[in-house]
Amino acid sequence: MGFSVTSMRQQPQVYAWSRFGQPEYTNWLDESLSWKDTCYIGDWSFLWQHKFRGPDVIKLFSDLSVNSFARFAPGQSKHVIHTNDGGKVIHEGILTRFPGDEYVLHGRGGFWVRYNLERGDYNASVEQDDWFIYQVSGPNSIKLLGKLDPSLSFLDTRYMWISPITIAGHRIWALRQGMAGELGFELQGPAEIGKEIYEAVLEAGQEFGIRRMGARVAMINHLESCVPTIATDYIPAIFEDELSEYLEFFLSSMPSYAQPAYIAGSYQGREISEYYRSPVELGWERNVSFDHEFPGREALMAEKAKPRRVMRTLVWNSEDVVDVYASLFREGAHYTYMEIPRDPWGFMWADRIERDGRLVGVATSRGYSYYFRKMLSLATIDVDHAEPGTEVTVIWGNPGEPEKAIRAVVAPVPYKPDRSRGDLRAAL
Structure with missing residues (x-):
């Protein structure tokens, strides 16, 4: 089908992301x-x-x-x-x-x-x-x-x-x-x-x-609880030649209120497939069962036995984040603006995660949690660097703009303790 990441950056492809109510109701x-x-x-x-x-x-x-x-x-x-x-x-x-x-x-x-x-x-x-x-x-x-x-x-x-x-x-x-x-x-x-x-x-x-x-704040909900989301944490694997007929069917089925989605951030994949993710990389490995035949079964069997990348939370260094905003008040070029609490809907904002100058993962879903008073992101990260407490660096900045190296620490997913399976009667 001939989609490249570069062309998506220059000419966003209609991808059907939907509006979510009002920007805010109280604040x-x-x-x-x-x-x-x-x-x-x-x-x-x-x-x-x-x-x-x-x-x-x-x-x-x-x-x-x-x-x-x-x-x-x-x-x-x-x-x-x-x-x-x-x-x-x-x-x-x-x-x-x-x-x-x-x-x-x-x-x-x-x-x-x-x-x-x-x-x-x-x-x-x-x-x-x-x-x-x-x-x-x-x-x-x-x-x-x-x-x-x-x-x-x-x-x-x-x-x-x-x-x-x-x-x-x-x-x-x-x-x-x-x-x-x-x-x-x-x-x-x-x-x-x-x-x-x-x-x-x-x-x-x-x-x-x-x-x-x-x-x-809807996506802050997803971020704190680790709910990876289409067009935010991954691009669906539909931009291949063998799925060109389905892609045409899919896009023609979208309603008028669908919005375009596109890619931004410091991570610059060479092919659109570099933004695809497996269930293992998104933290959904528990859903994968091999008691039946399905597309991707062999690939996922090998990956689940020996995963290369996994899903984690990153906690961004607050001083480094503040410096991004401080650059707006200094003379000269400033860092890429960091929207708060998160980037507008319609973006997959993907940033490089590095350790000792080497790429070890991709950060997505960056957002500010007012509850934790922290800038957080989800991260698809190499297993060797996924241990909670590991110190990494996130490279912030769009291509062609000044880049800011932001210190970050690997944390578990979900970041917020999961209380969804608690006793309903005790909550009355």
Whole structure:
């Protein structure tokens, strides 16, 4: 297909990144504390939903995904990952099996599965649907949901399973998940009642300190909890000649509100494939099962046995970061501006990670955590340099602009302790 990183920098390719509500509703500092201190509601309704039915749905997903489907009961959800023959991620998303054997996949992965279904020999059907998706999470989220549905039947929900919940007289679905690394649910249902559900949650949440999550902090949520994201931490492995037909299908399926995504930062890959990532490099190795055949199986089997790079957090040196801003107040050339709390949506900002002058990884998702008062990033880093406490250097700066060497320390992922699997009843 002939895509190069240089051409992407000069001429961004339409890649379908979606808007996320308002930039901020109160202010981004206040909103960024909500999932640790009170609770928030975040609107992910821009994600695409594909609904699958038929006796071959499980076979279809098994053929295309790294996940095992030996056990997938009604009411269960999985983070499904699709890879190419080299084991690099094409797409991923959350698949839920609903009662009545309806399967709904949220995210871009629905296009890949639909594309293969329409060209394969499967006894299954697919239709695109329109749902609202509201994340309600934080220490007070369970009290809030209990106020909305006093039956409290959702308290028995296992992690990554769904339960029905009644809000504003509507029976909808609540998926227990942990995007923020805190207790919470994702409320789901038909788009036509979405506004009513949203307003009911917001009104009931006032006594619990609820905040609406704006675009400026949504990715800080992902950063602190280590949720690698398309067009932010990796480019999907769809820019190859053998997938040119799918790429055309994918781009033609995007709605009018989709935005371009492009690459910036000090890391300058020679080929677009250098921005692809495997499930192992993104920290998703636990999802990879070899009990079935799927594209990339052999490559991932070798990589999982002996990984070359893994996912970590980097804690950037505060003095060095402050100097980037200080350069704006000095005469002469200044360093590349460092947006706070993070870069605008639509960027994959990739920076070189070095140790003793040698490239050892790539930093992405850089953002400022007001809660920790630290500049953090995710990092795909060589195993030999991945031990927490290891000192490395991040090179900050766009090509052709002054570069700043910023000291950093390797830290675990997730950086924020994960409390999403805690006792729901104890949170009432």
